Amino acid sequence: MERRAHAMLFPFPCPGHINPTLKLADLLHARGVHVTFVNTEHNHERLRRERRRGFRFEAVPDGLADEDRVAPDRTVRLYLSLRRSCGPPLAELARRLVPPVTCVVLSGLVSFALSAAEEVGVPAFVLWGTSACGFVGTLRLRELRQRGYTPLNDESYLTNGYLDTPIDWIAGMPTLRLGDISSFVRTLDPQCFALRVEEDEANSCARARGVILNTFEDLEHDVLAALRDEFPRVYTIGPLAAAAAGALSLWEEDSECVAWLDAQADGSVLYVSFGSLAVLSLEQVAELAWGLAASDRPFLWAVRPGLVAGDRGADALPEGFLAATGGRCFIAEWCAQEQVLRHRAVGGFLTHSGWNSTAESIWAGVPMVCWPGFADQYINCRYACEEWGIGLRLDEALRREQVAAHVEELMAGGTDRAREMRRCAAKWKAAAWKATAPGGSSCESLDRLVDDLRLWEE
Numbered sequence: 145m146e147r148r149a150h151a152m153l154f155p156f157p158c159p160g161h162i163n164p165t166l167k168l169a170d171l172l173h174a175r176g177v178h179v180t181f182v183n184t185e186h187n188h189e190r191l192r193r194e195r196r197r198g199f200r201f202e203a204v205p206d207g208l209a210d211e212d213r214v215a216p217d218r219t220v221r222l223y224l225s226l227r228r229s230c231g232p233p234l235a236e237l238a239r240r241l242v243p244p245v246t247c248v249v250l251s252g253l254v255s256f257a258l259s260a261a262e263e264v265g266v267p268a269f270v271l272w273g274t275s276a277c278g279f280v281g282t283l284r285l286r287e288l289r290q291r292g293y294t295p296l297n298d299e300s301y302l303t304n305g306y307l308d309t310p311i312d313w314i315a316g317m318p319t320l321r322l323g324d325i326s327s328f329v330r331t332l333d334p335q336c337f338a339l340r341v342e343e344d345e346a347n348s349c350a351r352a353r354g355v356i357l358n359t360f361e362d363l364e365h366d367v368l369a370a371l372r373d374e375f376p377r378v379y380t381i382g383p384l385a386a387a388a389a390g391a392l393s394l395w396e397e398d399s400e401c402v403a404w405l406d407a408q409a410d411g412s413v414l415y416v417s418f419g420s421l422a423v424l425s426l427e428q429v430a431e432l433a434w435g436l437a438a439s440d441r442p443f444l445w446a447v448r449p450g451l452v453a454g455d456r457g458a459d460a461l462p463e464g465f466l467a468a469t470g471g472r473c474f475i476a477e478w479c480a481q482e483q484v485l486r487h488r489a490v491g492g493f494l495t496h497s498g499w500n501s502t503a504e505s506i507w508a509g510v511p512m513v514c515w516p517g518f519a520d521q522y523i524n525c526r527y528a529c530e531e532w533g534i535g536l537r538l539d540e541a542l543r544r545e546q547v548a549a550h551v552e553e554l555m556a557g558g559t560d561r562a563r564e565m566r567r568c569a570a571k572w573k574a575a576a577w578k579a580t581a582p583g584g585s586s587c588e589s590l591d592r593l594v595d596d597l598r599l600w601e602e
């Protein structure tokens with residue numbers, strides 16, 4: 145009798161990981177795979193709405209103390225706590241689920257789940273939630289460290305041009321600036337804690353049966369070809385779009401922002417968001433706010449609680465800013481971002497270049513102003529601006545004049561560069577839709593993945 149494949153999915157518990165994993169779960173479920181989606185107990189309740197899907201949700205403890213949830217380094221604490229305590233309950237859950245679990249699908253940063261899968265004796269697949277260039281950049285961190293490019297000797301290396309050092313030896317990639325590869329090369333820590341975590345997590349994917357990427361073949365052809373020399377099973381199934389059941393919302397989605405967009409002219413609005421984890425200083429928020437106010441364009445800004453240092457949100461916007469925008473802006477805490485990006489009124493996206501946000505923007509055909517600050521955001525920005533032609537980059541030290549100038553150029557669309565960006569955004573949108581349509585590369589890759597998930601007895 146044929147056993148039905150039962151995939152147990154477990155993402156690192158933050159939106160950038162949960163969102164794509166949830167989308168993959170929808171796709172697998174729609175293709176007849178039995179799916180169990182595992183949250184941490186802390187998120188389980190917050191994700192009540194998302195649990196209204198046709199598959200099963202389970203929860204394991206994250207082991208985090210309440211005071212750690214509000215600490216400035218909460219993501220690091222969460223990572224360490226999961227690594228310390230989450231493997232055994234995960235393995236135990238996999239053992240007791242019925243029908244028997246036949247494979248584990250994990251996201252990045254939870255490599256301990258590979259050990260849980262090994263213990264239970266089922267294959268594992270990693271949904272590494274970045275671009276292929278982000279994944280390869282992270283894989284190469286080890287070599288960058290071993291060749292002595294990083295850690296940096298002292299703070300002056302952050303500003304003395306050292307980060308412009310050309311790196312021309314990464315297979316499948318053009319010559320990059322050292323600083324383009326990842327935020328982790330900027331470390332001054334002689335122990336390289338964060339750097340080693342990243343490189344270990346990425347390199348641990350070699351223990352998995354396959355790596356799943358939220359990208360598509362045409363977008364990253366060269367880097368994918370090089371990656372396949374190292375990882376024989378790479379599945380490119382992106383861009384992952386939210387199914388009818390919707391994307392994840394750890395915060396309440398503001399529905400009024402869509403009504404506000406409905407009242408705006410086509411392509412006139414700049415959407416501004418820095419994802420779920422970024423924390424900006426008060427000075428950075430002020431430069432952004434005054435730059436946006438000076439740009440004279442309508443904008444929708446997602447200012448989630450905790451976006452500003454000191455666990456602050458919209459209360460940290462500078463005094464007089466809202467009045468200065470003359471009613472041209474809408475401040476939301478959290479938006480249905482994919483819906484917003486696909487809204488006819490949205491013509492540009494000021495983003496931190498997180499991969500989900502970038503992929504969602506490509507999918508919607510919206511060009512970007514990019515201001516990366518962490519992890520793979522730098523390489524996503526580099527590819528968006530210089531390889532794909534759909535982004536304008538802001539300097540690392542935010543200046544309101546440059547914010548206003550970039551936003552104006554993008555939204556007015558009058559320069560050759562801005563026209564070219566719109567042309568490229570439309571081209572990549574068409575390519576993305578083609579890839580995910582029946583017969584397209586992402587669709588076929590997903591079929592292959594579903595077949596391979598069934599090979600548990602191999």
Ligand code: UDP
Nearest residue numbers: 160419420421446478479481498499500501
């Ligand atoms: N997001 C959202 N509403 C917001 C801001 C972000 O739904 O107001 C979602 C966004 O659609 C994306 C995720 O949060 O799927 C952010 O992921 P990304 O990889 O871009 O950045 P991260 O949060 O990991 O830094």
